[in-house]
Amino acid sequence: MLIDTYDLEVFTPPCDPGAERFSAIARLRTDIREVLPYLNATLRGAVYNPGAPALTWTKGGHRIVFHPYQIAVSNVLDREVAIQEVEGLIKLVNRTWERRAEIQPNFEVRRRPDLMEVYKLLPRSNCKACGEASCFVFANRLVTGQVTLERCPVLSEPQYAQQQAQLAEMFADEMPAIGRGEETP
Ligand code: SF4
The missing domain is CATH 1.10.15.40 (Electron transport complex subunit B, putative Fe-S cluster)
Structure with missing residues (x-):
């Protein structure tokens, strides 16, 4: 298992004080940069930036950014939804890491839909x-x-x-x- 624990922060985006939607950040104790090319290979529409490194993906109305030590999710309704989203993403990362032998990593930099x-x-x-x-x-x-x-x-x-x-x-x-x-x- 790549990620087994994290700390969660849920907050109103500083660029949008008073917003009814929140952003969430899961702060990880494990560096997940090595899984990013595998996620890039398996998540449609993901945008990989190897220089950062970071991988951005949109899913179900959420913008998700995977960084080496954190996963950020935007547009969440409340803390409970944030926990569900983050836990689902952590399972996705762990499952992808466990199956990495079956996946050809993709280092390609894709562009976001125009x-x-x-x-x-x-x-x-x-x-x-x-x-x-x-x-x-x-x-x-x-x-x-x-x-x-x-x-x-x-x-x-x-x-x-x-x-x-x-x-x-x-x-x-x-x-x-x-x-x-x-x-x-
Ligand atoms: S056609 Fe345009 S305005 Fe109408 S539902 Fe679709 S996106 Fe919205």
């Missing part, structure tokens, strides 16, 4: 059914990991099947390489 590219794939009807003021606002929140694709019901209409598939590929969570077992967050 805002305009994402926007162009949305229906662009500005219908507000997602709760956002426009498709552009929704695209921005998608790219920053604050919402998930399912929030746009219009994308499920048959005429948008191709765009939906492209977006799903861009924002997919986890590749089958490490499966989606019971412990998957």
